[in-house]
Amino acid sequence: MKSLKTVLLSTAVVAGFGILLGGKEALADEVYTVQPGDTLSAISYNFFGTVDAIDQIVKVNDITDKNLIFVGEELILPTDGTTPVAAAPAQTYNEPAPVVEQAPAPVVNNYSSNVSGSEAEAKEWIAFKESSGSYTATNGQYYGRYQLTNTYLNGDYSPENQERVADQYVAQRYGSWVAAQQFWLANGWY
Template sequence: MRSIKTILLGTILAAGFGIFVGTTDVHADTLYTVQSGDSLSKISQQFGGDANFINKIAEDNNIDNIHMIYVGQELVIKTGEGTEIAAAPAAAVQVETQPAAQPAATESAAASAYTGTSSSAKEWIAQKESNGSYTATNGRYIGRYQLDSSYLNGDYSAENQERVADQYVAQRYGSWEAAQAFWLANGWY
């Protein structure tokens, strides 16, 4: 009797261990950081072998325009039921979102020129805020970066606008890239 119990218990434990060791979680999420030159199509190809996962990636990451992602944006890559998506490279880490369709040619050129540098992010914001004009006004917001007139202290010169904009962004966001990411998420900076 004792040997039957031992055999039965041993078989149950071995089967349970075999099931435990033999299973993997096909629903694991991967955090991927968008790199220069990436598109949702390329990311879908990388993780799924084809472009069939574009809409799933966009949906999982609340991306409204599948044609607009930006360098440094972090995307969560999820696998669906029965869907096998390869693991992301070890370098994957961060992400954020690109703007919606650009209405004006100058805005489109500025957005497509974005490479992730401070100068390109700064120019991108200037184009969005005032089409790059130092003389643009919108109520109490003045100039190229649409700064509150109280920040400029009556000096609306291009040099002062540049200096004050750099100080404002450094204090509030830390970098022009972070300011751009905030603008993309909120429509202002």
């Protein structure tokens, strides 16, 4: 009986020592499902209180383009202590962090939009919110700089057609790019 107690006590001590040494492994990463309108900067800010975790999220999830995530995609949010963690913010962060990268190759665009001034600013603002300005961004059935459905684009994904269709869509639905921007601000989409 004494030897059984010794074995049990020894096993408990070794297990406790193993937990102490391997305590870092006890933390489990969190899985987050991407929602409509999410960006990596918003996810980083909402979960860690800072946008400094973007590169860590990109690395852990083997993301090739940090400006392109998909609704429904499951992301691993590292909780191993290497990601900066701050107190939870009082409000959510919706503004993407500025990304400094090499400028992409210029896209030839033969369509000339007639918007200028505040209309042009609103149009660029929506393009940045929808796709970070990329003509090749995809999100399910939505494609391009203005994230229009494939049916609107009629199979022509050229920058010229995207610009032309976006101008027509906004003119018909909202009357102006400024009105479309106001709708986006109120609803998170246009």
